[in-house]
Amino acid sequence: MNNKITAAFVQDDLTLKFDNIVHLKQMLLEFKGKWIRVQFSNLRKTRSNDQNRYYWGVVVRMIADHCGYYGAEELDALHEELKKIILPCHGKFNLPASTAKMNTEEFSDYVEKVRIYAAENLGLYIPDPQEEAQERGKKLFS
16 A cells, blocks of 8 residues: 655644645545544655756756766766765764755755855855856846
């Protein structure tokens, strides 16, 4: 049996508001006539596609270019090294935390720390997302 997950908003009167009630009912069909476990947790937005594009397309790319790394494997290895430098490590093998599981705020903090690291340790200025977007806009329309 697969776990079924959906999101809901808890309203002031403590009722739940689902974005897609039809989808919810389809999920519940499998459990008709059965007891189920209901678990609650806060909904956290995972990092956005825009954040991911900026990190890989600007931040990692600029550091890689600066250091002479060009292949996809080298970019992945650079990402792993940046995680080791910036993020707390854990476990028997002292592995860094995953960026894929970060919410938007955590990922923004991580990217900002990488930008600071690049400036302080590599002498490399990486534009913030707004600057990069403005620059990209100029290139699109010039």
